Amino acid sequence: MENRYLSVKKQFEAGRDEKNAAKMAAYMKGLFPFYGLPAPKRKAVYRELLRAEKKKAAVDWAFLDQCWADAHREFQYLVIDYLAAMQGCLTYEDVSSRLFTYVKTKQWWDTIDGLDRIIGNIAFTDGRIDDLMLEWAADGDLWVRRLAIDHQLCRKEKTNTALLESILIRNFGSSEFFINKAIGWSLRDYSKSDPGWVREFLRKYQSKMSPLSIREASKYLKTEP
Numbered sequence: 001m002e003n004r005y006l007s008v009k010k011q012f013e014a015g016r017d018e019k020n021a022a023k024m025a026a027y028m029k030g031l032f033p034f035y036g037l038p039a040p041k042r043k044a045v046y047r048e049l050l051r052a053e054k055k056k057a058a059v060d061w062a063f064l065d066q067c068w069a070d071a072h073r074e075f076q077y078l079v080i081d082y083l084a085a086m087q088g089c090l091t092y093e094d095v096s097s098r099l100f101t102y103v104k105t106k107q108w109w110d111t112i113d114g115l116d117r118i119i120g121n122i123a124f125t126d127g128r129i130d131d132l133m134l135e136w137a138a139d140g141d142l143w144v145r146r147l148a149i150d151h152q153l154c155r156k157e158k159t160n161t162a163l164l165e166s167i168l169i170r171n172f173g174s175s176e177f178f179i180n181k182a183i184g185w186s187l188r189d190y191s192k193s194d195p196g197w198v199r200e201f202l203r204k205y206q207s208k209m210s211p212l213s214i215r216e217a218s219k220y221l222k223t224e225p
Contacts, residue, residue: 004060005063005070008045008067009070009075012042012072012074015035015037015045016037017035017036018036020036020037021034021035021036024073028108028110029108032071032073032076032106032108033071034073035074042077042078043081050082050085053082054086057088057089058089059089064079064083064098067079067082076114077110077114080114080115083118084114087118087121091122091125091126092126092128092132094122095122095129099119102115103119103144104143107141108143109146113146116153117151117152117154119147120151123151123160129151130160133148133163134170136148137166137167138170142176142178142179146178146179149167149186150182150185152164152186152190153185153189156190156193157194159190161194161197164186165201168187169208171183172205172208172209177212180210181213183210183216184213184214184217185216187201187202187216188217188220191221192220195220201217202217
């Protein structure tokens with residue numbers, strides 16, 4: 001039987017679009033090569049593979065490691081889609097033994113923003129993730145901090161606001177665009193569920209926050225803080 005990684009690679013290469021690949025690479029600042037596959041076409045390549053994996057309910061880490069190691073960015077997106085599909089199989093132990101390697105390598109906003117909720121959602125079955133995210137919020141790596149800041153996105157009423165506040169205040173005073181954007185993004189997202197909490201947060205901390213964070217956080221509020 002053909003190696004699954006090689007099978008996917010062959011299909012990615014068959015669908016290569018050089019013109020689109022150049023545009024996608026340019027959008028990512030030339031950091032990664034692309035095959036140029038738009039998301040629907042890319043996902044169609046491995047749709048059946050994911051369906052089969054969900055039935056087995058076991059993560060094939062060897063396959064994921066092969067995909068993550070590939071230079072082409074579509075393979076990192078495959079890994080993220082795979083992990084999202086297999087969310088229920090992921091454990092706290094997987095974070096340190098497997099997932100942290102993905103966080104620390106081939107870093108850019110696209111993969112970090114793909115991994116944040118995958119790792120964060122493990123908290124629903126293992127509360128140790130909360131303590132880990134608090135630890136990551138003070139990490140020397142800005143991408144690790146960004147993941148911690150945004151790991152509760154889309155939780156709505158299930159958001160742990162005490163944890164969110166603790167993580168955000170640890171990142172005040174940063175000059176990093178991707179950190180200040182993430183702070184605003186996390187608040188903007190939660191404002192859709194509890195605008196009053198976000199308004200109070202801004203009232204309490206706006207003197208310590210960057211203009212970018214305040215602007216992003218206020219996007220869905222009726223009045224600016």
